[in-house]
Amino acid sequence: MKLEHTKVLLPLAAGCGRLPPEQLPIQRMIFLLGGSGYVGQAYQQLLRAKGVPYRSLQRSTLDYTDPQVLLAALRRDRPDFLINAAGYTGKPNVDACEYDKTNCLFGNAVLPGRIAQACEEAGVPWGHVSSGCIFTGSRPDGSGFTEEDTPNFTFRQNNCSFYSGTKALGEEVLAGSGNVYLWRLRIPFNNIDSPRNYLSKLMNYDKLLDAANSISELDEFVAATFACWENHVPFGTYNVTNPGAVTTREVVDLIQQSGVCSKSFRFFTDETDFMNTAASTPRSNCIMDSGKLLAAGITMSPVHQAIENALARWQSSPTRTLAP
Amino acid sequence: MKLEHTKVLLPLAAGCGRLPPEQLPIQRMIFLLGGSGYVGQAYQQLLRAKGVPYRSLQRSTLDYTDPQVLLAALRRDRPDFLINAAGYTGKPNVDACEYDKTNCLFGNAVLPGRIAQACEEAGVPWGHVSSGCIFTGSRPDGSGFTEEDTPNFTFRQNNCSFYSGTKALGEEVLAGSGNVYLWRLRIPFNNIDSPRNYLSKLMNYDKLLDAANSISELDEFVAATFACWENHVPFGTYNVTNPGAVTTREVVDLIQQSGVCSKSFRFFTDETDFMNTAASTPRSNCIMDSGKLLAAGITMSPVHQAIENALARWQSSPTRTLAP
Numbered sequence: 001m002k003l004e005h006t007k008v009l010l011p012l013a014a015g016c017g018r019l020p021p022e023q024l025p026i027q028r029m030i031f032l033l034g035g036s037g038y039v040g041q042a043y044q045q046l047l048r049a050k051g052v053p054y055r056s057l058q059r060s061t062l063d064y065t066d067p068q069v070l071l072a073a074l075r076r077d078r079p080d081f082l083i084n085a086a087g088y089t090g091k092p093n094v095d096a097c098e099y100d101k102t103n104c105l106f107g108n109a110v111l112p113g114r115i116a117q118a119c120e121e122a123g124v125p126w127g128h129v130s131s132g133c134i135f136t137g138s139r140p141d142g143s144g145f146t147e148e149d150t151p152n153f154t155f156r157q158n159n160c161s162f163y164s165g166t167k168a169l170g171e172e173v174l175a176g177s178g179n180v181y182l183w184r185l186r187i188p189f190n191n192i193d194s195p196r197n198y199l200s201k202l203m204n205y206d207k208l209l210d211a212a213n214s215i216s217e218l219d220e221f222v223a224a225t226f227a228c229w230e231n232h233v234p235f236g237t238y239n240v241t242n243p244g245a246v247t248t249r250e251v252v253d254l255i256q257q258s259g260v261c262s263k264s265f266r267f268f269t270d271e272t273d274f275m276n277t278a279a280s281t282p283r284s285n286c287i288m289d290s291g292k293l294l295a296a297g298i299t300m301s302p303v304h305q306a307i308e309n310a311l312a313r314w315q316s317s318p319t320r321t322l323a324p
Numbered sequence: 325m326k327l328e329h330t331k332v333l334l335p336l337a338a339g340c341g342r343l344p345p346e347q348l349p350i351q352r353m354i355f356l357l358g359g360s361g362y363v364g365q366a367y368q369q370l371l372r373a374k375g376v377p378y379r380s381l382q383r384s385t386l387d388y389t390d391p392q393v394l395l396a397a398l399r400r401d402r403p404d405f406l407i408n409a410a411g412y413t414g415k416p417n418v419d420a421c422e423y424d425k426t427n428c429l430f431g432n433a434v435l436p437g438r439i440a441q442a443c444e445e446a447g448v449p450w451g452h453v454s455s456g457c458i459f460t461g462s463r464p465d466g467s468g469f470t471e472e473d474t475p476n477f478t479f480r481q482n483n484c485s486f487y488s489g490t491k492a493l494g495e496e497v498l499a500g501s502g503n504v505y506l507w508r509l510r511i512p513f514n515n516i517d518s519p520r521n522y523l524s525k526l527m528n529y530d531k532l533l534d535a536a537n538s539i540s541e542l543d544e545f546v547a548a549t550f551a552c553w554e555n556h557v558p559f560g561t562y563n564v565t566n567p568g569a570v571t572t573r574e575v576v577d578l579i580q581q582s583g584v585c586s587k588s589f590r591f592f593t594d595e596t597d598f599m600n601t602a603a604s605t606p607r608s609n610c611i612m613d614s615g616k617l618l619a620a621g622i623t624m625s626p627v628h629q630a631i632e633n634a635l636a637r638w639q640s641s642p643t644r645t646l647a648p
Contacts, residue, residue, distance in 0.1 A: 101497045102437025110434055113426025155479035155489075165479075173425045 030054035031079040031124075033064055033115070034086030038188065038196040039129055042222045043085055050226075055079070065106075067114040074122035081229050082126035084115050090163055092195060094133075095280045097163040108166035113173040116180060125179040125235070127225055132186035132214065132239060133284035134160075134168040144214060144245065144289035147237045153284045161281035171237070182237040183225045186288060187215040191310040193317040199310060200317075202251060203261045209274040210248045210267050211285035214241040217306040224298050233296040239288040242303035251307060258311035354378035355403040355448075357388055357439070358410025362512065362520035363453055366546045367409055374550075379403070389430075391438040398446035405553050406450035408439050414487055416519060418457075419604045421487040432490035437497040440504060449503040449559070451549055456510035456538065456563060457608035458484075458492040468538060468569065468613035471561045477608045485605035495561070506561040507549045510612060511539040515634040517641040523634060524641075526575060527585045533598040534572045534591050535609035538565040541630040548622045557620040563612040566627035575631060582635035 030047060034040040035056030047054045055077065057064045064070040064086075074082070088107030090096030097104040112128050119126045134151035136159065138144060145152075153160045154168035171182060189198035198215060202208060221240050228238065252265045268274040275282065290300065301309065354371060358364040359380030371378045379401065381388045388394040388410075398406070412431030414420030421428040436452050443450045458475035460483065462468060469476075477484045478492035495506060513522035522539060526532060545564050552562065576589045592598040599606065614624065625633065 102434055102441065105429070105437070105493065105497065106434045110426055110430045113429070117426065155493075156482035158480035158482075169429065169479075173429065 028052060028080045029077065031074070031077070031082040032056045033082065033084045034129075037085055037087075038194065039185065039218065039222070040085035042190075042218045043083055043226075046219070046222045046226060065111055065114065067118045070115065070118040071121050074118055074124050079124060082115070082119055082124055083225075084112065084126060084128045086111060087129060088163075088166070094161050094163045094283065097161065097166070098281050101162055104162055105166050105169075108163070109169035109173055112170045116174055116177045119179070120177065125229070127181035127183055127229060128170070128174065129225075130171055130182045130184045130237070131164070131167040132184040132216075132241060132286060132288045133164045134171065134184075135286040135288065136160075136282075136284050138212075138245075138287040142287075144287040145239070146289045147239060147292050153282075153286070159282065161283070163281075164284055179235055181225065181228050181233075181235055183221075183228070183240045184238065184288065185216045185221055186241050186286075187213060188218040188221065189215060189307070189310060190218040191313040192315050199251070199255065199260075199307070199314075202248070202265075203255060203263070207266045207268050207274075207278065208248050208252065209271060209278075209283070209285075211271075211283075212245045212247045212287060213285050214239075214245050214288035214290070215303060216241050217300070217310060220300045220306065224293060224300055227298050228293075228296070231297060233298065238293045238296070239290045240293060240300070241288045241290050242300045242306045243290050243294070244303040245287040246303045246307065250304070254304070254307050254311060258308070258314065260311050260314045260316075352376060352404045353401065355398070355401070355406040356380045357406065357408045358453075361409055361411075362518065363509065363542065363546070364409035366514075366542045367407055367550075370543070370546045370550060389435055389438060391442045394439065394442040395445055398442055398448050403448060406439070406443055406448055407549075408436065408450060408452045410435060411453060412487075412490070418485050418487045418607065421485065421490070422605050425486055428486055429490050429493075432487070433493035433497055436494045440498055440501045443503070444501065449553070451505035451507055451553060452494070452498065453549075454495055454506045454508045454561070455488070455491040456508040456540075456565060456610065456612045457488050458495065458508075459610040459612065460484075460606075460608050462536075462569075462611040466611075468611040469563070470613045471563060471616050477606075477610070483606065485607070487605075488608055503559055505549065505552050505557075505559055507545075507552070507564045508562065508612070509540045509545055510565050510610075511537060512542040512545065513539060513631070513634060514542040515637040516639050523575070523579065523584075523631070523638075526572070526589075527579060527587070531590045531592050531598075531602065532572050532576065533595060533602075533607070533609075535595075535607075536569045536571045536611060537609050538563075538569050538612035538614070539627060540565050541624070541634060544624045544630065548617060548624055551622050552617075552620070555621060557622065562617045562620070563614045564617060564624070565612045565614050566624045566630045567614050567618070568627040569611040570627045570631065574628070578628070578631050578635060582632070582638065584635050584638045584640075 030052060032040060032043055032054050035044050044056060062069060062073055086107065088104045115126065134153050135145045136153040151168045153164050155165035174180060174182060187198045193200050224240050255261050354376060356364060356367055356378050359368050368380060386393060386397055410431065412428045439450065458477050459469045460477040475492045477488050479489035498504060498506060511522045517524045548564050579585050
């Protein structure tokens with residue numbers, strides 16, 4: 001099993017201790033699953049910054065993949081909310097899922113169902129980090145897919161990677177569950193160089209595939225999703241991407257304009273060239289409509305601006321060298 | 325979790341103790357998973373009858389769904405072979421899987437992958453009870469599907485029950501695994517009245533859907549599959565159905581001719597009528613070709629004869645009443 005987990009943190013964040021106990025607001029406490037992963041770490045940073053007490057469950061000490069174990073923990077600690085940032089994405093990329101189907105299927109489709117079962121029994125509302133990578137392309141008129149559209153990059157279309165198939169099955173397993181948010185993330189990035197950061201990936205791949213995508217600035221993603229719960233937004237599915245879409249060539253232009261990396265980027269001729277030479281499984285490239293989130297009062301910055309901001313505050317990893 | 329399990333039995337069957345130790349043949353020992361299920365019980369009966377020592381693993385005492393736990397047991401007990409008869413079929417019928425997708429997906433697709441992982445690491449060959457219900461219809465010329473045909477009643481065709489989807493995913497997860505048999509069972513029956521016996525089901529349903537199917541006499545199924553291992557048949561996928569196909573009306577005629585049940589059977593007008601009034605998810609009705617098994621030297625009786633034999637030796641359940 002390669003699901004992410006991390007150390008158990010103190011249940012109360014330091015910032016909450018400034019007021020005398022009688023003046024403290026009612027303490028909220030959050031359970032976080034997958035806290036050591038790329039997305040989970042961003043949640044930890046957010047919760048610490050907001051002073052929200054949370055417990056990042058570690059599978060080695062509390063096997064939350066066992067619904068009875070999770071249920072007992074929920075009943076004991078009585079968290080107000082649970083965030084599932086655990087999942088199986090494949091490393092270094094989605095191709096790896098093709099070679100570890102058992103764990104991919106378990107982490108992305110069975111685990112969400114087990115969490116739903118435990119949360120339902122314990123009466124704990126929760127949020128699940130789903131993926132927009134269960135879509136490909138755009139609506140016929142070129143606009144983004146809404147939450148009303150049926151995923152079209154799934155096992156049921158027989159056109160997808162095993163990863164996307166399992167993420168779509170995860171949504172299918174959760175269909176009908178109450179008190180749960182399904183937050184669709186897509187191709188996360190931010191200003192911190194990382195093997196999981198889309199901008200870092202583009203700077204480090206030998207050749208790129210040009211495609212239009214809606215993508216998610218990671219820190220905005222975790223803030224927006226947490227705001228769903230804080231603001232009592234109705235439960236359900238939300239596309240949590242920065243408004244708009246961006247092509248790979250546009251991102252590359254922004255990277256070059258920023259001065260972060262000035263190498264000459266090379267592109268595959270087309271998707272066939274990419275599939276023949278660089279990939280074992282098809283990628284989702286798609287445009288999402290994030291209007292439902294906006295209508296719920298939660299804003300994210302337009303995608304080009306989010307990329308510019310990340311590049312303007314870019315922090316290179318000291319251990320990695322970007323090609324000149 | 326509703327996977328089948330049963331009591332641990334003595335590892336050595338009584339019949340093996342008749343010879344003095346120095347004359348005993350080399351002891352074989354089998355691990356059986358799902359031994360308390362409808363198929364698993366038939367394996368237990370077979371193994372007892374053959375005097376083959378086996379251990380029927382019980383999840384309550386040894387959680388074989390955890391690959392590390394199973395691996396440790398395999399390394400400790402060193403069985404020669406493992407039979408996986410555990411799976412999630414839905415009770416009273418396949419419709420139930422639509423309402424428990426998490427456990428269905430886990431039992432039918434993740435668990436086989438975990439068993440494969442443990443068996444591979446321990447170097448233990450094994451057999452998996454798969455299902456022919458990942459096909460629908462027949463080949464264009466009306467003949468049965470062979471092991472070379474791609475399953476056509478799966479998530480990837482988007483035409484199937486959740487049960488069939490998960491069984492097909494289970495085969496997909498096992499693709500490329502070495503030292504494993506995939507034995508495709510279809511609509512099991514034998515001479516013992518049971519809620520899981522196809523003949524009992526037909527006698528107890530209010531109305532029937534007429535369709536042509538290849539089906540598996542349960543005791544012949546377990547004998548044929550075990551013979552695969554005993555006879556060193558090459559690993560791989562085998563359709564383990566009684567040769568030929570039979571329509572529901574033909575089975576009903578055989579039931580009436582046998583005198584086991586003389587009620588007037590009623591039929592749905594067609595599949596649409598059936599789906600509209602009696603079922604929540606589509607059924608697999610299909611014809612299989614069992615020639616590969618026969619070519620490997622393992623025979624099963626022709627399907628009509630197998631049904632006649634079962635009815636001729638029919639044992640009614642004392643707790644159940646068949647309509648006159």
